Amino acid sequence: MLTISNLHARIEEKEILRGINLEIKPGEVHAIMGPNGSGKSTLASVLAGREDYEVTDGSVTFNGKDLLDLAPEKRAAEGIFLAFQYPVEIPGVTTINFLKTALNEIRKYNGQEPLDAAQFLKRMKEKAKLVKIDDALLKRSLNEGFSGGEKKRNEIFQMAMLEPSLGLLDETDSGLDIDALRIVAEGVNQLRDGKRSFVVVTHYQRLLDYIVPDFVHVLYKGRIVKSGTKELALELEEKGYDWIKNEVDALEVA
Amino acid sequence: MSSIENKDTSSLKAELIADFQLSQAKLNGKAALPIHQLRGEAMQNFDKLGFPTIRHEEWKYSNVSNLVKQTFDFHTKTDFNQADLDKIPLPHLTGNVLYFINGVYNAELSQITTAENKLKVIPFSEALAQQPELIEGYFGKYANYETDAFTALNTALANDGVVVQVADNKIVEEPIILRFISDVRLANIGSQPRNLIVVGKNSQVKIAEAYRTVGEGAAFVNTVTEIIVDESAMVDYYKVQSESDKSYHIGTTQVYQKGRSYFYAATATLNGGFVRNNLNVVLDGEHIESHLYGLYVPNGKQHVDNHTVVDHRKPNCESHELYKGILMDKSTGVFNGKIFVREDAQKTNAYQNCRNVVTSDEATMNTKPQLEIWADDVKCSHGTTTGQLNDEAIFYMQSRGIPKKEAIRLQLLAFAQDVVTQIKIDSIREYIEELILDKLQGA
Numbered sequence: 001m002l003t004i005s006n007l008h009a010r011i012e013e014k015e016i017l018r019g020i021n022l023e024i025k026p027g028e029v030h031a032i033m034g035p036n037g038s039g040k041s042t043l044a045s046v047l048a049g050r051e052d053y054e055v056t057d058g059s060v061t062f063n064g065k066d067l068l069d070l071a072p073e074k075r076a077a078e079g080i081f082l083a084f085q086y087p088v089e090i091p092g093v094t095t096i097n098f099l100k101t102a103l104n105e106i107r108k109y110n111g112q113e114p115l116d117a118a119q120f121l122k123r124m125k126e127k128a129k130l131v132k133i134d135d136a137l138l139k140r141s142l143n144e145g146f147s148g149g150e151k152k153r154n155e156i157f158q159m160a161m162l163e164p165s166l167g168l169l170d171e172t173d174s175g176l177d178i179d180a181l182r183i184v185a186e187g188v189n190q191l192r193d194g195k196r197s198f199v200v201v202t203h204y205q206r207l208l209d210y211i212v213p214d215f216v217h218v219l220y221k222g223r224i225v226k227s228g229t230k231e232l233a234l235e236l237e238e239k240g241y242d243w244i245k246n247e248v249d250a251l252e253v254a
Numbered sequence: 255m256s257s258i259e260n261k262d263t264s265s266l267k268a269e270l271i272a273d274f275q276l277s278q279a280k281l282n283g284k285a286a287l288p289i290h291q292l293r294g295e296a297m298q299n300f301d302k303l304g305f306p307t308i309r310h311e312e313w314k315y316s317n318v319s320n321l322v323k324q325t326f327d328f329h330t331k332t333d334f335n336q337a338d339l340d341k342i343p344l345p346h347l348t349g350n351v352l353y354f355i356n357g358v359y360n361a362e363l364s365q366i367t368t369a370e371n372k373l374k375v376i377p378f379s380e381a382l383a384q385q386p387e388l389i390e391g392y393f394g395k396y397a398n399y400e401t402d403a404f405t406a407l408n409t410a411l412a413n414d415g416v417v418v419q420v421a422d423n424k425i426v427e428e429p430i431i432l433r434f435i436s437d438v439r440l441a442n443i444g445s446q447p448r449n450l451i452v453v454g455k456n457s458q459v460k461i462a463e464a465y466r467t468v469g470e471g472a473a474f475v476n477t478v479t480e481i482i483v484d485e486s487a488m489v490d491y492y493k494v495q496s497e498s499d500k501s502y503h504i505g506t507t508q509v510y511q512k513g514r515s516y517f518y519a520a521t522a523t524l525n526g527g528f529v530r531n532n533l534n535v536v537l538d539g540e541h542i543e544s545h546l547y548g549l550y551v552p553n554g555k556q557h558v559d560n561h562t563v564v565d566h567r568k569p570n571c572e573s574h575e576l577y578k579g580i581l582m583d584k585s586t587g588v589f590n591g592k593i594f595v596r597e598d599a600q601k602t603n604a605y606q607n608c609r610n611v612v613t614s615d616e617a618t619m620n621t622k623p624q625l626e627i628w629a630d631d632v633k634c635s636h637g638t639t640t641g642q643l644n645d646e647a648i649f650y651m652q653s654r655g656i657p658k659k660e661a662i663r664l665q666l667l668a669f670a671q672d673v674v675t676q677i678k679i680d681s682i683r684e685y686i687e688e689l690i691l692d693k694l695q696g697a
């Protein structure tokens with residue numbers, strides 16, 4: 001479904017991704033972990049098409065298409081969804097109107113008729129239940145004045161509405177209390193249908209207790225320096241990153 | 255150094271002076287009436303002042319030199335009719351709707367629905383010719399024809415517009431909508447509408463002025479509206495401008511409020527080559543409330559200048575002002591907001607805010623808040639911001655499938671919304687929403 005080969009990207013003069021290779025098949029959940037500043041959000045942003053980053057080498061194909069060639073909105077329409085680490089506040093645009101526009105743009109791209117008001121409302125009610133998000137919240141300006149947890153829940157709600165085939169969750173667990181963490185994780189799990197894939201960026205094992213990954217990767221200095229199964233996450237939780245850092249840094253010096 | 259006065263040798267000035275002399279000759283016996291004396295005085299003032307140049311402090315960023323080089327036809331009759339009206343996209347307007355084509359009242363197109371015991375609506379031309387006593391008490395008493403050249407000119411030469419009188423203790427439910435259309439299909443047209451709106455004690459009324467151009471020629475619209483808001487009266491006043499790139503619009507709205515009255519204004523400038531709006535509000539009583547909103551959305555090479563004056567003369571009043579601008583392409587904008595708090599005006603609350611989004615490197619916005627406060631127990635604040643589009647928000651929207659252009663449009667619409675929602679005449683608000691949508695299509 002998604003194939004990343006030798007991906008290099010930089011911002012301004014700084015090289016941040018330095019040769020990423022990753023293959024994601026339908027239905028898989030990949031966790032990406034790694035110390036602060038290692039490039040996790042950058043990878044997610046580059047996949048979603050943020051313009052600030054310049055891809056200097058490598059390729060990304062998504063369902064056979066050259067992803068890097070597509071504008072962000074086209075990537076979304078092709079089925080990629082990025083849940084932001086820091087969701088943006090958009091004053092004056094309600095979540096409902098925003099989603100109606102987004103959903104119908106995606107449908108248009110895929111040659112589908114727009115949803116009418118009743119269909120949209122029905123879908124919204126259904127999905128709002130999934131992440132226990134309050135109706136009143138959806139009538140307010142998008143993310144404006146939302147608490148950290150509400151913003152994250154709203155991201156998952158939007159993902160549920162847009163039904164992407166690949167969800168990139170960038171630290172969706174940060175800023176959530178215990179209950180919210182469970183709600184969000186259960187929301188994600190309900191969207192797992194054997195075909196939909198996820199990339200879960202996180203620092204904590206606790207999210208992965210709920211969303212059990214098929215693979216765990218460690219990103220450090222712009223490269224995937226270690227990959228394994230869910231046991232790797234447990235090991236990281238226990239030992240931290242230093243042992244990996246040391247391994248990599250020793251190699252670099254050599 | 256010689257003074258700036260009397261140096262104006264522009265063709266437009268010469269044309270207007272000749273025009274005035276012609277009109278004087280036609281007055282016959284009426285020349286001695288006070289109103290015509292006043293008009294003569296105004297003309298003398300205009301002659302002395304001439305059109306302002308950019309050396310004039312109030313006109314620093316608004317250059318009328320291209321305007322005054324041209325001449326305009328102020329008198330040609332137009333046969334603009336219902337069929338022509340049907341051809342231009344207009345909102346469905348209900349209530350009292352008065353049409354002025356090239357500044358002249360058109361009774362056939364107009365409708366007055368409110369009963370006469372509540373509301374008198376008379377064309378200014380008719381009042382001037384038949385009932386000068388109706389306007390004598392007010393005309394020229396408020397708008398400054400002494401040092402403002404355009405107001406002087408309008409005071410001297412205005413020949414039509416509307417006189418609205420709302421009796422005491424009346425609630426006028428149906429709005430009064432004044433539509434000014436410049437028909438420039440055959441010639442360059444000049445018009446100088448003059449409106450006088452007198453709202454009686456404890457009465458309520460909503461009024462809108464809407465301006466637009468039809469045709470390819472140039473238009474010069476020099477308009478003055480005087481609004482007198484008597485004690486405890488409430489007036490909503492909206493001005494909607496959608497004129498052509500070849501049009502020049504200079505408009506002054508002079509408002510005089512008495513105690514416990516409420517005045518609420520929104521000025522929406524959607525199109526127009528060169529626009530200068532002066533909105534001057536005098537709060538001359540206690541417990542007055544004034545709200546001034548503005549929205550301007552210039553693109554291309556359009557120029558929009560809003561000058562406002564809020565003059566607090568008495569204690570215990572409050573004023574709120576919010577102007578918002580979206581400037582695209584090579585457009586330019588000016589906001590100059592003066593707040594005066596006179597010595598007497600203790601316990602004044604006065605707030606002013608001007609916020610702008612500039613969507614292109616070539617667009618510019620000049621803002622100048624000016625607070626002059628002589629009283630000591632007051633709460634005043636002002637602020638201006640000029641920023642760019644929020645790229646982070648645009649990327650966020652794109653990442654959800656919304657194309658960039660649409661994302662920009664949504665963001666700008668949301669920005670404009672604060673002002674648009676202030677407009678309480680539904681048809682006018684819908685009209686403005688439509689115009690903004692059209693305009694932002696190209697953003």
Ligand SMILES: Nc1ncnc2c1ncn2[C@@H]1O[C@H](COP(=O)(O)OP(=O)(O)OP(=O)(O)O)[C@@H](O)[C@H]1O
Nearest residue numbers: 011012014016035036037038039040041042043052
């Ligand atoms: N706009 C930018 N300008 C300059 N440097 C940037 C910019 N954005 C990110 N970086 C740098 O790129 C590096 C990787 O950042 P990134 O946000 O991808 O890290 P991360 O792995 O997501 O970290 P965290 O765990 O803290 O979220 C960091 O050193 C960061 O400072």
Ligand SMILES: [Mg+2]
Nearest residue numbers: 040041042085
């Ligand atoms: Mg990050």
